[in-house]
Amino acid sequence: MKGQLFTMDVLASVLIVTIIVAFTTWEFEQVYSRASDTQYEKLNSLASDIAQMAVKNILANRSRGTIRANWIEPGRWDLLKGNMSEMISPPYSYYAMVSSRSDLTITGYGGCDAKANVAVARRLVYFRGASGEIPVLTVKVCV
Amino acid sequence: MKKGVVFTMDAAFALYISLLVMGTMMVLLEADTNYSDDPLALSRLAKDLYEVRKYDLTLNLPSFIKKGSACDGKTLIAAVQNVTYRDIQYDDYSWTTKSSVSITTDKVCYG
Numbered sequence: 001m002k003g004q005l006f007t008m009d010v011l012a013s014v015l016i017v018t019i020i021v022a023f024t025t026w027e028f029e030q031v032y033s034r035a036s037d038t039q040y041e042k043l044n045s046l047a048s049d050i051a052q053m054a055v056k057n058i059l060a061n062r063s064r065g066t067i068r069a070n071w072i073e074p075g076r077w078d079l080l081k082g083n084m085s086e087m088i089s090p091p092y093s094y095y096a097m098v099s100s101r102s103d104l105t106i107t108g109y110g111g112c113d114a115k116a117n118v119a120v121a122r123r124l125v126y127f128r129g130a131s132g133e134i135p136v137l138t139v140k141v142c143v
Numbered sequence: 144m145k146k147g148v149v150f151t152m153d154a155a156f157a158l159y160i161s162l163l164v165m166g167t168m169m170v171l172l173e174a175d176t177n178y179s180d181d182p183l184a185l186s187r188l189a190k191d192l193y194e195v196r197k198y199d200l201t202l203n204l205p206s207f208i209k210k211g212s213a214c215d216g217k218t219l220i221a222a223v224q225n226v227t228y229r230d231i232q233y234d235d236y237s238w239t240t241k242s243s244v245s246i247t248t249d250k251v252c253y254g
Contacts, residue, residue: 124191
């Protein structure tokens with residue numbers, strides 16, 4: 001008799017090989033995804049910490065030795081710019097802005113437009129003369 | 144006698160079940176480690192809201208945040224203290240409070 005004879009043993013072995021290949025592929029996808037998630041968690045932690053420091057200390061208004069949390073002073077914006085450039089270096093990039101204040105923006109190493117992995121931290125702030133909506137400080141860290 | 148590796152059905156099923164168990168365990172472990180920072184971020188936003196209210200009570204909430212009854216039905220909620228009936232005078236040198244103070248708790252959530 002000509003032709004290939006498939007026995008149950010061959011079918012079972014093909015099934016097992018198929019399962020192993022599929023499982024290995026799935027594992028590689030999981031590892032890649034996990035690496036991306038881990039990286040995002042690090043970026044998110046960094047963005048969150050920078051935003052926290054910015055609203056509670058770096059940008060905070062000071063009066064007679066008292067720090068007014070979340071009251072930002074536009075005059076201290078360069079301090080945040082300096083801190084971010086010290087904390088973040090390539091291949092990471094960053095971006096920071098305050099809503100309704102086009103003069104308060106920071107773009108580091110190309111900013112975060114068109115980046116694959118972007119973490120965003122948003123904080124509510126106040127500055128003298130604010131009106132309408134509560135201003136929002138947005139900090140993005142990306143790679 | 145046959146040459147090569149011989150697979151019996153029992154061995155094939157045993158291997159298949161082992162792979163299923165391993166896969167299930169890995170999915171469960173991943174679910175355990177896959178946490179979110181959203182509760183912390185929301186909690187900080189709630190505290191921010193409290194701080195900003197000390198400076199200006201007239202500012203409106205940005206659209207990505209809701210509070211009070213607008214949070215009914217939401218699963219992720221933070222709390223913020225809401226100071227009412229409080230007349231604050233704030234300037235560069237001093238701040239004084241007048242009238243009675245009533246502190247209630249507001250729910251805050253993502254919009």
